[in-house]
Amino acid sequence: MAERTYLGADELILNMGPQHPSTHGVLRVVLKLDGERILRADCVIGYLHRGIEKIAEYRTYQMFAPYVDRMDYVAAVSNGLGYCLAVEKLLGIEAPPRAQVVRVIMTELNRIASHLLWLGTHALDIGAVTPLFYVMREREEILNIFEAYCGARLTTHAFRIGGLQYDVYEGMEQQVKRFCKMFRPKIDEYEELLTENRIWKDRTIGVGVLTAEDCKAYGVTGPLLRAAGVKWDIRKAQPYSGYDRYEFEIPTRPNGDTYDRYLVRIQEMRQSVRIIEQAIEDIPEGPIMAKVGKVIKPPPGEVYVSIEAPKGELGYYIVSDGSTQPYRVRVRPPSFVNLQALDKMARGGLVADIVAIIGSIDIVLGEVDR
Amino acid sequence: MLTILKKIFFVDLIRGLLVTFRYQHPKNIYTEQYPAERPKIAERYRGAPRLNINPETGETLCIACNLCALACPEQLIVVTSERNEVTKRKELTKFTYDLSRCMFCGLCEDACPVDALELTQDFELASYTREGAIWDRQMLEEGPKPIWYRY
Ligand code: SF4
Ligand code: SF4
Numbered sequence: 001m002a003e004r005t006y007l008g009a010d011e012l013i014l015n016m017g018p019q020h021p022s023t024h025g026v027l028r029v030v031l032k033l034d035g036e037r038i039l040r041a042d043c044v045i046g047y048l049h050r051g052i053e054k055i056a057e058y059r060t061y062q063m064f065a066p067y068v069d070r071m072d073y074v075a076a077v078s079n080g081l082g083y084c085l086a087v088e089k090l091l092g093i094e095a096p097p098r099a100q101v102v103r104v105i106m107t108e109l110n111r112i113a114s115h116l117l118w119l120g121t122h123a124l125d126i127g128a129v130t131p132l133f134y135v136m137r138e139r140e141e142i143l144n145i146f147e148a149y150c151g152a153r154l155t156t157h158a159f160r161i162g163g164l165q166y167d168v169y170e171g172m173e174q175q176v177k178r179f180c181k182m183f184r185p186k187i188d189e190y191e192e193l194l195t196e197n198r199i200w201k202d203r204t205i206g207v208g209v210l211t212a213e214d215c216k217a218y219g220v221t222g223p224l225l226r227a228a229g230v231k232w233d234i235r236k237a238q239p240y241s242g243y244d245r246y247e248f249e250i251p252t253r254p255n256g257d258t259y260d261r262y263l264v265r266i267q268e269m270r271q272s273v274r275i276i277e278q279a280i281e282d283i284p285e286g287p288i289m290a291k292v293g294k295v296i297k298p299p300p301g302e303v304y305v306s307i308e309a310p311k312g313e314l315g316y317y318i319v320s321d322g323s324t325q326p327y328r329v330r331v332r333p334p335s336f337v338n339l340q341a342l343d344k345m346a347r348g349g350l351v352a353d354i355v356a357i358i359g360s361i362d363i364v365l366g367e368v369d370r
Numbered sequence: 371m372l373t374i375l376k377k378i379f380f381v382d383l384i385r386g387l388l389v390t391f392r393y394q395h396p397k398n399i400y401t402e403q404y405p406a407e408r409p410k411i412a413e414r415y416r417g418a419p420r421l422n423i424n425p426e427t428g429e430t431l432c433i434a435c436n437l438c439a440l441a442c443p444e445q446l447i448v449v450t451s452e453r454n455e456v457t458k459r460k461e462l463t464k465f466t467y468d469l470s471r472c473m474f475c476g477l478c479e480d481a482c483p484v485d486a487l488e489l490t491q492d493f494e495l496a497s498y499t500r501e502g503a504i505w506d507r508q509m510l511e512e513g514p515k516p517i518w519y520r521y
Contacts, residue, residue, distance in 0.1 A: 059443050062441075062477065063441070063442075063443035063477065064443070065475075066443060066473055066475035066477070067443070070473075130386075130389075134393075137400050140400075144412070147411075147412040147414075147415060148412040148413070148414065149414070150414065151412065151414035151415045151416040151476060151489070152415075152416055152474060152476075155473065155474075155475075157476060165476070165480060169414070189389050192385050192386060192388075192389050193386040193389055194386075196381075196382040196385065197382050197383065197386055198382055198383070
């Protein structure tokens with residue numbers, strides 16, 4: 001039967017956003033409701049479109065690097081790493097070992113920062129206000145490390161093509177170690193607040209289920225995929241930047257609901273601390289920059305490089321025509337791809353759950369719209 | 371059985387509440403009293419730009435090479451220069467820096483061969499007009515004057 005184009009007698013169209021506080025930015029969701037039940041959820045995006053992919057065509061390779069920070073602005077370091085790796089592959093070079101280790105430390109710290117912000121806002125959406133204050137406090141420590149390392153807190157522009165611009169600052173090792181030591185008990189604290197809490201459980205268990213098959217069909221990656229029981233992490237599957245040197249596990253959960261996504265991300269933070277602790281122990285001596293000219297002119301060709309960003313697979317597809325500017329840069333942002341599964345997750349659920357579901361995807365609108 | 375008892379006695383909620391009560395202690399307060407108490411800014415912080423001058427002679431260090439303007443992705447730096455008839459060297463005449471478009475990426479600072487242009491630790495850059503965000507050479511050399519609040 002073809003879908004009706006008119007509304008039934010007890011059906012209702014509800015417009016959620018773009019200024020709704022729990023859509024994490026400017027996402028507009030058009031909900032079709034039957035009483036409290038969601039029949040359909042259509043996302044309307046584009047309110048934050050800045051044409052970053054187009055900007056790339058008018059910038060040299062080095063100049064475009066700060067722009068990628070503006071896509072997923074809570075995980076700017078990961079974006080920068082992905083872009084630098086892509087251009088490095090295009091050039092056929094590799095960052096020196098010292099640079100690689102520092103990159104790993106920075107990206108893992110950024111993963112924790114991103115997950116912390118997610119945890120705080122997600123819990124706030126569902127009604128737990130307290131974690132937000134605590135996660136902000138811990139995130140501040142990470143941002144202080146970023147500030148001391150590269151001079152910016154959010155849009156960091158931490159890495160350069162071919163290595164690093166900034167070397168490790170004095171006292172970084174101690175600061176990072178202190179952070180790791182301080183942070184482990186804090187994760188337990190968040191868990192004490194939420195994991196067993198009955199309200200939290202009632203609001204999240206069984207909400208927004210996405211099975212492994214659905215995830216694969218939609219191309220959903222990251223914690224959502226792992227919460228559905230698939231052990232897939234690009235850091236393990238296609239190790240980059242020396243991730244194969246570190247010991248860590250890929251946390252998975254079987255059910256694929258909002259609660260499992262929460263647990264997966266909590267576990268991921270623990271694993272990130274593990275990686276950082278291993279990496280900070282031995283930062284090899286040596287140069288921090290590979291041999292790259294002042295003018296970057298890659299040979300004609302195309303590359304696709306993907307990394308495991310906090311939100312899923314972040315890919316850069318760069319086409320070079322041999323000039324100093326890329327011919328085309330296409331970004332595969334994890335949030336954008338993950339967001340399309342919203343309809344699937346929300347259908348049949350209650351309208352109150354849509355906030356929890358949007359929160360559990362962990363979208364950043366800067367990345368969805370680019 | 372145990373789970374039912376736990377449910378009846380609100381064990382899950384009380385454990386959470388214990389965490390929040392632990393943070394009631396005044397020594398755990400984390401808020402910064404910003405204007406009164408200024409935050410410590412890292413040395414590498416990329417904030418307001420400054421055009422360095424030679425502290426002894428008061429002359430600018432900038433050699434008007436235009437590299438910073440070329441390196442900037444937003445093309446917001448304008449450097450004009452003039453050839454000095456006597457020394458046959460390029461001399462800086464005007465230097466404008468449009469802060470309102472700057473994203474503090476630090477590429478200009480990296481490009482400068484003589485460390486004349488530098489992004490400093492000043493972070494209070496608000497101004498009442500758009501024109502106020504466009505800094506000329508004098509402003510860049512003197513730097514912004516931070517307001518100190520007194521209570
Ligand atoms: S910091 Fe970046 S955007 Fe600002 S003037 Fe320098 S190069 Fe341009
Ligand atoms: S790069 Fe440095 S020396 Fe050259 S014009 Fe800019 S500020 Fe002056």
